[in-house]
Amino acid sequence: xxxxxxxxxxxxxxxxxxxxxxxxxxxxxxxxxxxxxxxxxxxxxxxxxxxxxxxxxxxxxxxxxxxxxxxxxxxxxxxxxxxxxxxxxxxxxxxxxxxxxxxxxxxxxxxxxxxxxxxxxxxxxxxxxxxxxxxxxxxxxxxxxxxxxxxxxxxxxxxxxxxxxxxxxxxxxxxxxxxxxxxxxxxxxxxxxxxxxxxxxxxxxxxxxxxxxxxxxxxxxxxx
Amino acid sequence: xxxxxxxxxxxxxxxxxxxxxxxxxxxxxxxxxxxxxxxxxxxxxxxxxxxxxxxxxxxxxxxxxxxx
Numbered sequence: 078x079x080x081x082x083x084x085x086x087x088x089x090x091x092x093x094x095x096x097x098x099x100x101x102x103x104x105x106x107x108x109x110x111x112x113x114x115x116x117x118x119x120x121x122x123x124x125x126x127x128x129x130x131x132x133x134x135x136x137x138x139x140x141x142x143x144x145x146x147x148x149x150x151x152x153x154x155x156x157x158x159x160x161x162x163x164x165x166x167x168x169x170x171x172x173x174x175x176x177x178x179x180x181x182x183x184x185x186x187x188x189x190x191x192x193x194x195x196x197x198x199x200x201x202x203x204x205x206x207x208x209x210x211x212x213x214x215x216x217x218x219x220x221x222x223x224x225x226x227x228x229x230x231x232x233x234x235x236x237x238x239x240x241x242x243x244x245x246x247x248x249x250x251x252x253x254x255x256x257x258x259x260x261x262x263x264x265x266x267x268x269x270x271x272x273x274x275x276x277x278x279x280x281x282x283x284x285x286x287x288x289x290x291x292x293x294x295x296x297x298x299x300x301x
Numbered sequence: 302x303x304x305x306x307x308x309x310x311x312x313x314x315x316x317x318x319x320x321x322x323x324x325x326x327x328x329x330x331x332x333x334x335x336x337x338x339x340x341x342x343x344x345x346x347x348x349x350x351x352x353x354x355x356x357x358x359x360x361x362x363x364x365x366x367x368x369x
Contacts (some may be wrong), residue, residue, distance in 0.1 A: 079362060088351055095347060099340040282354060289361050293368060 090275030096119070097268050103149035104262050108177055116265060117272050119169045123278035126162035127230070129155050129284065130198075134226040137219035137290050147299050152222055154287040156201055156282050163195050178243050183291040184187070187244040194229045201225055211298060 098117035106113060127278035133155035140148035170188065182188060204221055208214035237244055292299060 091347060092344070095343050096340065099336055099343070161302060280356075286354070286357055286361060289365065291360075293364060296368070 079285075081260060083167045083278050087278030087282055089273055090271045091279060094118075094268060094272040094275055098272070099262060101268070110175055112173060113265075115169070115173050118266050119166065119173060121272035122162055122169070122276045124273040125280050126159055126166060127233075128273075128277045129162060129280045129294065130159040130226055130229065132281075133159060134223055137222040140215060141218045144212075145299075146211065146215060146295075147275070149219060150291045150295065151288055152219065153202075153205065154284050154291060155289060156198060156222065158284045160195065160198050161283075162276075162280060163191065163198070167191060167195070174243075183243060185237075185243045186240050187233060187242055190232040190236055194232050197225050197228065 094117055098114055103111065103113050133152045136148050136152035136155060139145075140152060167188075168204045174183065174185075174188075175181045178185075201218060201221055205214055208217065
């Protein structure tokens with residue numbers, strides 16, 4: 078096993094998240110009651126997911142600059158973990174919504190946007206696999222990946238805030254005030270941000286394993 | 302790998318011993334709406350996932366060594 082301090086840090090941060098996340102006193106807001114604790118699990122995982130996809134995009138840019146296929150592999154595997162986190166986020170969100178919004182899928186703008194975004198990222202893999210030529214595949218899919226991230230962030234972070242949304246930040250409808258910054262309880266913040274780092278590092282760990290597998294498999298094509 | 306498994310099992314059982322108390326006392330597992338039970342379940346799942354990741358990591362390192 079490749080021993081790294083950040084793998085240990087990931088485990089410690091998540092142990093802290095689970096323990097403190099279950100045991101601290103939380104403010105009772107609206108109809109959330111104890112489900113506000115999902116703010117330590119569902120939301121930080123989404124933050125981690127966005128960071129993983131950001132790293133994927135950065136590796137795509139690096140590939141276009143360097144032409145090094147190893148960078149393309151890194152971009153691909155980060156996108157893969159990003160999709161897995163995304164699906165988990167969608168499912169956990171649906172569970173949470175069932176008991177606070179009344180139904181698992183209420184066509185909330187953020188839910189729809191995220192579903193579209195996941196399709197965009199799945200199309201990234203369809204695109205990749207449609208091209209047998211390795212260099213062409215790497216170049217075209219890198220460009221696509223950069224495009225995908227720049228449509229992803231407005232889709233999930235900006236558009237839902239411009240319309241009525243049940244998610245925090247939306248207009249009109251009384252959404253969950255959770256991540257308002259203004260009224261996020263300070264003790265909750267002490268768990269929230271370590272959780273973001275913990276989930277991100279766990280994702281990086283999983284991705285690093287995928288990258289190492291790919292490198293073993295595709296060794297003959299990589300010159301780095 | 303087997304050693305790791307035994308250590309894990311020993312850990313789980315020792316934790317259970319920690320919480321197992323005489324019936325007239327209220328054990329930690331019984332307080333606070335039994336939230337500790339949920340915590341124990343989640344921590345066990347998390348421990349399992351981490352152990353699995355470590356195992357894959359080890360296997361990969363071995364493969365990488367063979368390939369060099």
